[in-house]
Amino acid sequence: xxxxxxxxxxxxxxxxxxxxxxxxxxxxxxxxxxxxxxxxxxxxxxxxxxxxxxxxxxxxxxxxxxxxxxxxxxxxxxxxxxxxxxxxxxxxxxxxxxxxxxxxxxxxxxxxxxxxxxxxxxxxxxxxxxxxxxxxxxxxxxxxxxxxxxxxxxxxxxxxxxxxxxxxxxxxxxxxxxxxxxxxxxxxxxxxxxxxxxxxxxxxxxxxxxxxxxxxxxxxxxxxxxxxxxxxxxxxxxxxxxxxxxxxxxxxxxxxxxxxxxxxxxxxxxxxxxxxxxxxxxxxxxxxxxxxxxxxxxxxxxxxxxxxxxxxxxxxxxxxxxxxxxxxxxxxxxxxxxxxxxxxxxxxxxxxxxxxxxxxxxxxxxxxxxxxxxxxxx
Numbered sequence: 001x002x003x004x005x006x007x008x009x010x011x012x013x014x015x016x017x018x019x020x021x022x023x024x025x026x027x028x029x030x031x032x033x034x035x036x037x038x039x040x041x042x043x044x045x046x047x048x049x050x051x052x053x054x055x056x057x058x059x060x061x062x063x064x065x066x067x068x069x070x071x072x073x074x075x076x077x078x079x080x081x082x083x084x085x086x087x088x089x090x091x092x093x094x095x096x097x098x099x100x101x102x103x104x105x106x107x108x109x110x111x112x113x114x115x116x117x118x119x120x121x122x123x124x125x126x127x128x129x130x131x132x133x134x135x136x137x138x139x140x141x142x143x144x145x146x147x148x149x150x151x152x153x154x155x156x157x158x159x160x161x162x163x164x165x166x167x168x169x170x171x172x173x174x175x176x177x178x179x180x181x182x183x184x185x186x187x188x189x190x191x192x193x194x195x196x197x198x199x200x201x202x203x204x205x206x207x208x209x210x211x212x213x214x215x216x217x218x219x220x221x222x223x224x225x226x227x228x229x230x231x232x233x234x235x236x237x238x239x240x241x242x243x244x245x246x247x248x249x250x251x252x253x254x255x256x257x258x259x260x261x262x263x264x265x266x267x268x269x270x271x272x273x274x275x276x277x278x279x280x281x282x283x284x285x286x287x288x289x290x291x292x293x294x295x296x297x298x299x300x301x302x303x304x305x306x307x308x309x310x311x312x313x314x315x316x317x318x319x320x321x322x323x324x325x326x327x328x329x330x331x332x333x334x335x336x337x338x339x340x341x342x343x344x345x346x347x348x349x350x351x352x353x354x355x356x357x358x359x360x361x362x363x364x365x366x367x368x369x370x371x372x373x374x375x376x377x378x
Contacts, residue, residue: 074095105138
């Protein structure tokens with residue numbers, strides 16, 4: 001091998017390692033997977049995970065990144081040893097991360113690499129991730145931006161200042177008053193940031209199928225689960241997953257078999273204090289509040305605090321700028337559609353007899369909002 005070829009190989013391998021870090025930071029798992037040979041392997045024994053082949057590397061990485069609130073990876077070049085069309089090397093890492101469940105910390109690690117020359121350039125045949133140091137001290141910082149001031153109210157549970165900080169400079173987009181249209185990516189990001197600042201665990205997912213899979217991960221097997229009446233749960237298949245089969249102790253099917261005249265007290269207790277409450281909402285504001293409307297009020301105790309855990313699945317069309325717009329959405333959009341459903345299901349019209357606004361979650365980790373990028377339900 002001549003000196004020019006060796007220099008070119010080293011430059012290309014350095015670029016490959018830099019591309020990996022960039023793809024990880026940009027959450028571009030398809031691009032990251034393409035940096036491996038078709039039979040390439042990504043091993044992380046400390047996690048522990050092992051992904052074999054590009055498809056596993058892509059899908060497995062997507063599952064891992066879905067758990068991040070934020071993630072920053074700094075890579076430092078290490079040794080490269082060339083051997084014809086193959087090579088080995090190491091890359092040193094410093095990473096800072098916070099998970100959606102509140103866990104956070106930093107670590108130092110090293111990637112032990114194997115590379116191969118291909119017709120499309122150098123690719124990883126194997127990356128083995130070895131953690132050298134971990135510090136799980138809770139991180140106190142946040143990503144600067146238009147929502148930065150909102151993080152200051154997370155411990156108090158007071159959503160007033162947070163609402164002003166995260167929403168004052170957020171003019172309504174063209175779809176803000178189109179209550180059936182999905183919100184823009186910018187407005188979805190703003191809502192997620194505000195919800196997290198107000199104590200909710202908030203995740204942004206692509207669609208109802210992703211929410212369905214995530215709900216299954218969030219609810220432990222054997223838990224008692226009460227499902228609120230919701231088009232979103234029905235259309236996504238989440239209600240069917242919970243209420244059929246024996247994975248959970250589903251409250252709603254049980255209550256429907258009980259005598260309301262003689263067992264009303266037991267019914268009340270069952271629906272008010274389940275292990276997990278799952279439903280949707282009428283609106284979520286870009287200032288981090290949830291708005292729930294109800295005709296009977298039966299689901300509100302569990303929603304407000306009676307359930308040990310609560311999960312709300314929310315379509316992108318339910319994001320509105322502020323509380324005033326949320327109340328208009330209830331009256332002008334959700335109620336007319338709910339009337340149609342109620343007449344078909346119960347033979348009577350619905351009404352907004354009770355209205356619950358959750359401005360913050362004082363018990364971190366209790367309430368999870370799965371906000372979708374697509375419109376689901378009404």
